[in-house]
Amino acid sequence: DVKVTQSSRYLVKRTGEKVFLECVQDMDHENMFWYRQDPGLGLRLIYFSYDVKMKEKGDIPEGYSVSREKKERFSLILESASTNQTSMYLCASSPGGALAKNIQYFGAGTRLSVL
């Protein structure tokens, strides 16, 4: 079974703190994704990466950055956390090739609260 592991299920941070959310997948997938999920807004894509050191902006990249130094690990960074970044964050991975044909596998999510 594909396993996508997010480092924390729950996280509480203060406004202005630098926050790192880590995600690791064990299936040698080329593609990795970060989403946030908010009530009434569904899942929104923040960033994705299709290879090591490669990244593409998603629909809502403002206030976030990402790092992919190794194939299995994709990090989401909040440089200076703000209260409007309180959300559920979901990491996903999928094999390479045409996105439409690829199943994305999700982690359990990290619920981040910024106070």
Next chain:
Amino acid sequence: DAKTTQPPSMDCAEGRAANLPCNHSTISGNEYVYWYRQIHSQGPQYIIHGLKNNETNEMASLIITEDRKSSTLILPHATLRDTAVYYCIVRTGKLIFGQGTTLQVKP
């Protein structure tokens, strides 16, 4: 990506088949139909996908109409653990989750 329409909620008795409909009347020829579900406080879980033909796996069956304008996800013997939000997604690239159908399986 084509837009999908799903009923906001449905109930199903435990042990019965759950049939979840999805309308995607603007689907184009190269768009796949995907189904995911999300159990409360967990990440989305892939269920099944298809292009033109009906598909079946260990979790569910996917029936796509001949004109591809609608589809039905069938859980053949629903259990309480199938209570979740079910998302029907039509995609050529990114996954775009709508509001989904909240399925409540009742004893």
